Amino acid sequence: MSGQEIVFTLLGVVAVGSGIMVVTTRRLVHAALWLVLSFGALAGGYVVLTAEFVAWVQVLIYVGAVVVLLLFGIMLTRAPIGDSADLDSGNRWAAAAVAAATAAVLVTVMVMGFRDERMPLRAGGGSAGELGASVFRTWVLPFEVLSVLLLASLVGAIVLSRTGIGPGRGPGSGEGDG
Amino acid sequence: MHLAYPTVVAALLFSVGVYGVLARRNAILVLMSVELMLNAVNLNLVTFDMWFRDRLHGGQVLTLFTIVIAAAEVGLGLAIVLLVYRNREMVDVDRLRSLAESDDAAEAGEVGEVGEVEEAAP
Amino acid sequence: MIWLASLTILLPFLAAFAGMLGGPSLGRLLGSGGPLRNGPALIACAPAAVSLVLSAIVAFVVWQDPGARTGALTVIDTGSVPIRVGLQVDGLSAVVALMVCCVALAVQVYSVAYMDGDRRYSSYAAFVSLFTAAMLLVVFAGDLLVLYVGWEVMGICSYFLIGHHWEERANSRAAVKAFLVTRLGDVGFLIGIIVLGLSARTFEIHGVLTRVWTMPGSTLTIVALLLLAGVAGKSAQFPLHTWLPDAMAGPTPISALIHAATMVAAGIYVVARLYGVFAAAPGAPAVLGVIAVISMVGAALAALAQDDLKRVLAYSTISQLAVMGVALAVGAKSAAIFHLLTHGAFKALLFLAAGCVIATTGSTLLAKHGGLRRGMPITFWSMTVGFAALAGVPPFSGWFSKDSVIEAAQHAAFPTHPTAEASWFAYAPLDNGPAADTGVDRLVRLHGGPVWTYSSTPDLPHWTAWLIYLGLLLTVALTAAYAMRAWLMVFFGEQRGTYEVREPSKIMTWTAAAVAVPAAILGFFGLGAGELRPHLGPALIGVGLLIVGAGAVFLLWNRDPAADPAKALGALRRVFARGFYVDELYAMAIVRPVQALARGVVWFDRRGVDAAVVGSGRGARRLGGLLRIPQNGNAQAYLTGLLAGVAVITALVVIFR
Numbered sequence: 001m002s003g004q005e006i007v008f009t010l011l012g013v014v015a016v017g018s019g020i021m022v023v024t025t026r027r028l029v030h031a032a033l034w035l036v037l038s039f040g041a042l043a044g045g046y047v048v049l050t051a052e053f054v055a056w057v058q059v060l061i062y063v064g065a066v067v068v069l070l071l072f073g074i075m076l077t078r079a080p081i082g083d084s085a086d087l088d089s090g091n092r093w094a095a096a097a098v099a100a101a102t103a104a105v106l107v108t109v110m111v112m113g114f115r116d117e118r119m120p121l122r123a124g125g126g127s128a129g130e131l132g133a134s135v136f137r138t139w140v141l142p143f144e145v146l147s148v149l150l151l152a153s154l155v156g157a158i159v160l161s162r163t164g165i166g167p168g169r170g171p172g173s174g175e176g177d178g
Numbered sequence: 179m180h181l182a183y184p185t186v187v188a189a190l191l192f193s194v195g196v197y198g199v200l201a202r203r204n205a206i207l208v209l210m211s212v213e214l215m216l217n218a219v220n221l222n223l224v225t226f227d228m229w230f231r232d233r234l235h236g237g238q239v240l241t242l243f244t245i246v247i248a249a250a251e252v253g254l255g256l257a258i259v260l261l262v263y264r265n266r267e268m269v270d271v272d273r274l275r276s277l278a279e280s281d282d283a284a285e286a287g288e289v290g291e292v293g294e295v296e297e298a299a300p
Numbered sequence: 301m302i303w304l305a306s307l308t309i310l311l312p313f314l315a316a317f318a319g320m321l322g323g324p325s326l327g328r329l330l331g332s333g334g335p336l337r338n339g340p341a342l343i344a345c346a347p348a349a350v351s352l353v354l355s356a357i358v359a360f361v362v363w364q365d366p367g368a369r370t371g372a373l374t375v376i377d378t379g380s381v382p383i384r385v386g387l388q389v390d391g392l393s394a395v396v397a398l399m400v401c402c403v404a405l406a407v408q409v410y411s412v413a414y415m416d417g418d419r420r421y422s423s424y425a426a427f428v429s430l431f432t433a434a435m436l437l438v439v440f441a442g443d444l445l446v447l448y449v450g451w452e453v454m455g456i457c458s459y460f461l462i463g464h465h466w467e468e469r470a471n472s473r474a475a476v477k478a479f480l481v482t483r484l485g486d487v488g489f490l491i492g493i494i495v496l497g498l499s500a501r502t503f504e505i506h507g508v509l510t511r512v513w514t515m516p517g518s519t520l521t522i523v524a525l526l527l528l529a530g531v532a533g534k535s536a537q538f539p540l541h542t543w544l545p546d547a548m549a550g551p552t553p554i555s556a557l558i559h560a561a562t563m564v565a566a567g568i569y570v571v572a573r574l575y576g577v578f579a580a581a582p583g584a585p586a587v588l589g590v591i592a593v594i595s596m597v598g599a600a601l602a603a604l605a606q607d608d609l610k611r612v613l614a615y616s617t618i619s620q621l622a623v624m625g626v627a628l629a630v631g632a633k634s635a636a637i638f639h640l641l642t643h644g645a646f647k648a649l650l651f652l653a654a655g656c657v658i659a660t661t662g663s664t665l666l667a668k669h670g671g672l673r674r675g676m677p678i679t680f681w682s683m684t685v686g687f688a689a690l691a692g693v694p695p696f697s698g699w700f701s702k703d704s705v706i707e708a709a710q711h712a713a714f715p716t717h718p719t720a721e722a723s724w725f726a727y728a729p730l731d732n733g734p735a736a737d738t739g740v741d742r743l744v745r746l747h748g749g750p751v752w753t754y755s756s757t758p759d760l761p762h763w764t765a766w767l768i769y770l771g772l773l774l775t776v777a778l779t780a781a782y783a784m785r786a787w788l789m790v791f792f793g794e795q796r797g798t799y800e801v802r803e804p805s806k807i808m809t810w811t812a813a814a815v816a817v818p819a820a821i822l823g824f825f826g827l828g829a830g831e832l833r834p835h836l837g838p839a840l841i842g843v844g845l846l847i848v849g850a851g852a853v854f855l856l857w858n859r860d861p862a863a864d865p866a867k868a869l870g871a872l873r874r875v876f877a878r879g880f881y882v883d884e885l886y887a888m889a890i891v892r893p894v895q896a897l898a899r900g901v902v903w904f905d906r907r908g909v910d911a912a913v914v915g916s917g918r919g920a921r922r923l924g925g926l927l928r929i930p931q932n933g934n935a936q937a938y939l940t941g942l943l944a945g946v947a948v949i950t951a952l953v954v955i956f957r
Contacts, residue, residue, distance in 0.1 A: 008187075012187035016187060016191055022210055023194055023202065028207065042191075045184065046224055062245065069256055070206060076263070077205075095201035096197060099197035100193070103193035106193065107186055114181040114182050117182075119181050120231065125231075134235040138239075157253045158257075160260075
């Protein structure tokens with residue numbers, strides 16, 4: 001077991017463990033915070049896998065933007081700050097069974113498929129330069145399409161979340177709160 | 179590095195996300211669980227990119243795209259959740275039962291119940 | 301010719317539809333007041349009158365120039381035996397049609413007064429018209445299936461008319477009974493027609509009769525017996541006679557129509573029409589004879605004890621129809637048709653006059669009548685003529701026809717009897733030769749057609765002939781007895797009810813009186829034909845028995861005018877009054893088991909068939925309810941199931957492959 005593997009294992013344990021906390025904790029805000037930990041650990045994992053640019057993006061967008069957005073959502077829905085008893089729905093045990101089955105199947109498949117496979121890791125394989133060149137040379141068209149998608153989702157989110165859209169109001173008269 | 183480590187972590191993370199999606203009531207928690215699943219997929223993408231030593235870095239670029247899409251998805255998802263909250267004053271997924279046959283429809287179905295044959299007058 | 305005949309049929313038919321559709325509105329259009337402004341009555345009576353004129357013309361033409369005329373509207377090709385929709389006019393049909401039209405017109409006119417104020421008069425008159433049209437169709441039909449159409453339409457018309465006052469349960473039950481009982485016979489009739497038509501390779505009556513000789517005897521016997529079932533049903537012969545007394549529930553003019561002109565006459569008419577089949581079929585005349593003797597004597601005995609005037613007349617109809625059946629059984633077709641005509645006249649008269657009595661007294665019970673002679677002189681004299689004709693008092697019509705039947709029966713019982721004339725069942729065209737063709741003979745003469753020239757008495761066992769002869773003589777005495785009893789109880793003695801004795805309406809009284817004329821004199825037309833002429837021996841026997849029967853009743857009555865002469869019957873009276881308990885027997889042997897079976901079927905249907913159907917429906921519904929539980933709208937539950945399925949499939953495909 002190499003050092004990389006040890007570090008990755010530890011990070012993986014943290015990621016999975018905090019993930020489990022996300023789905024089991026009784027406090028909504030704590031779940032968001034545990035999510036930060038999980039995403040951070042995963043970012044570490046990316047670094048171990050030499051994908052450093054992805055790691056930074058992960059930290060920036062997930063930890064920075066998505067979790068904040070989720071926290072906003074929690075606040076806007078007036079969720080209780082403290083313990084809430086009924087965060088789990090009735091089919092918890094069925095869900096647990098399905099999740100366990102999924103885990104078993106996936107782990108089995110992965111282990112069966114990649115039992116002896118090793119991957120060569122070399123530094124700089126995921127640097128910003130290489131990825132930038134790749135994105136703006138090879139993948140530039142999907143990149144542009146993705147920007148349109150982002151725009152569309154932005155407009156969609158605004159339209160969905162603003163109140164009082166109706167024939168009686170003029171454009172811009174609604175208060176956007178997204 | 180052994181390929182099993184990241185893939186197993188991704189599998190476990192995905193399963194945790196599955197559990198969260200299936201077991202959580204709060205819509206925002208469900209969204210978080212979806213993020214967990216997406217991250218598991220991202221981990222796999224990065225792993226296989228490294229394994230294949232892809233010259234075009236397709237896996238990592240796709241991971242970037244996924245992250246962006248995930249951000250957009252969270253935005254839209256939260257907008258939907260807010261809309262639900264505004265309409266119903268709650269965001270419990272298992273209480274959103276509009277998919278079920280409503281009681282009115284069920285009663286309308288009862289009208290066609292096979293009735294007893296009238297007793298014939300002798 | 302054929303056109304006249306078809307017009308005769310069509311006019312009442314159209315009148316029926318016009319009356320059904322436009323009667324009430326025409327009535328409103330004309331307003332009220334006076335019979336001439338009664339819309340439905342006009343629609344009913346005018347076509348009947350025109351039909352009478354037309355049928356009189358037809359009869360006159362046939363009289364002038366005898367012979368069968370046929371005409372076909374169309375030929376329906378059925379693939380095997382074609383059906384010719386056509387008519388046939390000959391002496392037999394012309395004279396019967398004339399009688400039918402006479403009675404129908406009398407009944408229509410009479411009904412205008414009798415049914416005055418009835419809410420459903422319009423439909424009543426329309427059904428009478430339809431009834432008449434159907435009977436005329438039977439009479440003029442040139443094809444067995446066309447005949448059957450008329451036959452069936454009559455059945456349904458009788459149902460509607462008997463049940464005219466359906467508000468009372470007894471009336472609608474009587475209608476249903478009449479319909480079912482005649483239907484029972486009709487089934488046999490239809491099968492008989494089909495077998496006959498298929499074995500003759502044609503449904504034409506004319507053609508069937510020419511090919512009778514090509515058929516095997518067993519087929520003929522089967523056909524004749526099947527047809528006899530229908531005849532017994534329609535003509536109310538034992539064992540299917542029970543509907544006729546109950547049919548008295550209908551209005552009295554309907555009874556007149558059914559008993560005199562239509563329905564019951566149809567049965568005898570059909571036997572006469574297809575006489576070749578019956579005469580040639582081994583055993584059929586004997587069966588007909590036995591049935592007729594049972595009906596004749598039994599019905600006469602039953603008539604003797606009835607409390608109800610109309611039921612007396614009903615049983616007398618059964619008895620008199622049986623007399624015709626007897627005449628047919630011994631081969632005297634002319635006598636049978638002659639008696640059919642005279643019976644039509646005097647029975648119509650009796651019913652119409654009885655209607656007057658009932659309208660005055662408000663009751664059909666003999667016990668409520670009495671002493672009507674002075675208050676209702678026209679009705680009294682009309683009815684006296686009718687009863688005299690029924691009993692066979694010379695020189696009224698019934699005497700002539702009955703005498704010719706007795707003569708025929710005597711001839712059959714004593715084959716070497718000196719008075720027997722060899723020619724009296726000689727078939728046309730040769731029977732008397734043109735020189736002898738005078739008077740009604742031509743009309744009454746049997747088959748105008750020249751097609752088959754055998755001359756035969758039906759094959760009748762000797763004992764049957766004797767039975768017929770004795771039964772006939774007994775019936776003559778009994779007929780005189782019950783006619784005398786009814787006459788005495790209605791018109792003589794003291795008045796036994798609280799009502800004002802006066803003639804009802806003029807229309808009713810004078811219609812009855814008008815019918816009394818043919819009832820009185822129709823017999824003299826028989827003098828024109830050799831075989832219908834009275835003979836000394838039978839005439840003496842008949843008159844003697846008449847005096848015995850009527851005299852016995854008169855003596856009994858004279859002793860105590862207030863009492864019913866039937867009391868002398870003692871314990872038997874009850875048996876006779878109930879019609880020998882045939883109804884009860886049927887109720888026990890047929891109706892109750894059928895009802896029990898029906899209940900069983902209903903039970904099985906409900907517990908077995910329905911339960912299976914309903915059960916499967918409920919089962920499906922419960923299973924659906926079970927399956928509905930997962931479909932509760934919880935998306936998480938759906939997703940759980942989906943992922944579980946994916947996991948299982950993946951496991952099966954990838955891991956355990």
